[in-house]
Amino acid sequence: MQDTRVVTRVGLAEQVRARLQERIMDQDLAPGARLNIDALAREMAVSTTPLREALAGLCARGLVRNEAYLGFTVAPMPDQAFLRDLYETRLRLEPWLAAQAAPRITPQAITRLRDCLADMGAHVRRGPWQTHRTHAAADEAFHGIIAEASGNEPARQALTALNAQVHASRLYMKAQQGAEETAREHEAIVAALWGHDAAAAEAAMAHHLTASRERLAP
Ligand SMILES: [Zn+2]
Numbered sequence: 001m002q003d004t005r006v007v008t009r010v011g012l013a014e015q016v017r018a019r020l021q022e023r024i025m026d027q028d029l030a031p032g033a034r035l036n037i038d039a040l041a042r043e044m045a046v047s048t049t050p051l052r053e054a055l056a057g058l059c060a061r062g063l064v065r066n067e068a069y070l071g072f073t074v075a076p077m078p079d080q081a082f083l084r085d086l087y088e089t090r091l092r093l094e095p096w097l098a099a100q101a102a103p104r105i106t107p108q109a110i111t112r113l114r115d116c117l118a119d120m121g122a123h124v125r126r127g128p129w130q131t132h133r134t135h136a137a138a139d140e141a142f143h144g145i146i147a148e149a150s151g152n153e154p155a156r157q158a159l160t161a162l163n164a165q166v167h168a169s170r171l172y173m174k175a176q177q178g179a180e181e182t183a184r185e186h187e188a189i190v191a192a193l194w195g196h197d198a199a200a201a202e203a204a205m206a207h208h209l210t211a212s213r214e215r216l217a218p
Helices: 004-025 037-044 048-060 080-104 107-122 129-149 153-162 164-172 179-194 198-216
Strands: 064-067 071-074
Touching (some): 004 037, 004 048, 004 129, 037 048, 048 064, 080 153, 080 179, 080 198, 107 129, 129 153, 129 164, 129 179, 164 198, 179 198
Antiparallel strands (some): 064 071
């Protein structure tokens, strides 16, 4: 039998996490701001237990920091050096994963990738996090499915831990051009994977990441 109390508590922490993430993404909670647990708990009418769990979840996503003496603070906005390092890491990891995925990709995985593209096409990547997050989640899922299809579980986990979408989204919230280019780049990746062409998949992924980095910081 399921313990409903646990389910409810986990559900609450998740709701608090989503609400706080929205406030951080929309800069209603500013980068660098200190997060006072008692004040936030009062404000959100929850106890400190789900709030602490929510903050731990946001720390894992790289949106909140927990430092000695300072306590919890909103992570600073990704700067140029951070972006450079993030994309350099992705460029080393993801084209290689795409090449690994190409010979072994299944029709089911291709269908899931196409579903992600449809979701991205149907949702804008601009404005408040409420409207933006479906697009970001679909983009994250797209890259995750390719990593999963590579069959390399440690590499898939490493990619997840980068939280690349969350970091990029903080910048995309301001201005986003190139939705059509992004869609074309994603489609080229799917076509190469579906053709089981490892070299083309690797090149298409490298091109997408280079172009996407350029769009964030031209
Ligand atoms: Zn992408």
